Amino acid sequence: MYIDTHVHLNDERFKDRLEEIISEAEEAGVSRFICVGYNLQTSQEALKIASEKPQVYASLGFHPTEIKGLQEKDYLWLEEMAQNEKVLAIGECGFDFHWETTTKEEQYEAFVRQIAIAKKIKKPLIIHCRDAMQLTLEVLISQNAREVGGVMHSYSGSKEMAPLFIKENFMIGIGGPVTFLNAKAPKEVVASIDENYLLSETDAPYLAPHPYRGKENRPVYIPLIVAKMAELRGTDQTILAKTIMNNARKLFKI
Ligand SMILES: [Zn+2]
Numbered sequence: 001m002y003i004d005t006h007v008h009l010n011d012e013r014f015k016d017r018l019e020e021i022i023s024e025a026e027e028a029g030v031s032r033f034i035c036v037g038y039n040l041q042t043s044q045e046a047l048k049i050a051s052e053k054p055q056v057y058a059s060l061g062f063h064p065t066e067i068k069g070l071q072e073k074d075y076l077w078l079e080e081m082a083q084n085e086k087v088l089a090i091g092e093c094g095f096d097f098h099w100e101t102t103t104k105e106e107q108y109e110a111f112v113r114q115i116a117i118a119k120k121i122k123k124p125l126i127i128h129c130r131d132a133m134q135l136t137l138e139v140l141i142s143q144n145a146r147e148v149g150g151v152m153h154s155y156s157g158s159k160e161m162a163p164l165f166i167k168e169n170f171m172i173g174i175g176g177p178v179t180f181l182n183a184k185a186p187k188e189v190v191a192s193i194d195e196n197y198l199l200s201e202t203d204a205p206y207l208a209p210h211p212y213r214g215k216e217n218r219p220v221y222i223p224l225i226v227a228k229m230a231e232l233r234g235t236d237q238t239i240l241a242k243t244i245m246n247n248a249r250k251l252f253k254i
Pocket of ligand 1 (some may be wrong): 008
């Protein structure tokens with residue numbers, strides 16, 4: 001009944017424990033997983049895992065810090081592979097100005113290319129956005145990304161900005177940070193937006209929720225995240241989980 005809409009089952013750390021990671025999550029009620037690629041190799045790996053496991057889907061794309069040296073053939077590969085029926089989305093792509101491994105221009109070019117691919121093959125986008133909320137919104141608008149929509153993964157913007165992304169046909173992905181004791185913005189976001197635009201995600205192995213903050217994250221923790229979301233909204237956890245599953249089905253056409 002739960003879904004993890006953003007998990008890196010393709011991470012090196014999970015390689016030899018995949019069965020165990022998935023089955024412990026399933027025992028906790030997590031029945032669907034979207035395994036997200038962030039470069040060529042992890043996108044290939046995501047597709048491989050999704051092809052082998054019926055409950056796992058893939059998203060393929062190039063993260064803004066992973067775009068150095070990408071060639072035309074890599075984008076062609078992305079466009080071709082993303083048409084596989086187990087691939088639900090393009091991404092994670094977007095902007096990340098926290099790390100200075102790639103320039104703003106390089107990130108812009110790679111992002112726009114991936115939005116164009118998503119529109120061409122008619123699949124939604126999984127957006128990574130760090131320290132670039134306003135610019136990301138502007139690019140989504142200027143590229144008419146609303147045609148396919150998507151999710152603002154691990155949304156870290158304000159509650160004032162969230163409705164602006166929703167207006168552009170983007171859902172709001174909520175993960176571990178909403179459970180952090182000192183978190184303010186993600187809690188305000190969850191409490192204030194329309195529940196029909198909320199998605200749950202772990203971003204595992206990163207961003208483990210409280211009380212596992214700083215440790216390895218795994219999809220088994222999804223119920224902790226949804227429990228916190230339900231508490232913030234003053235609603236029932238099971239009902240909210242159902243709403244989130246419906247949102248995911250609608251967006252990703254599962
Ligand atoms: Zn991620």
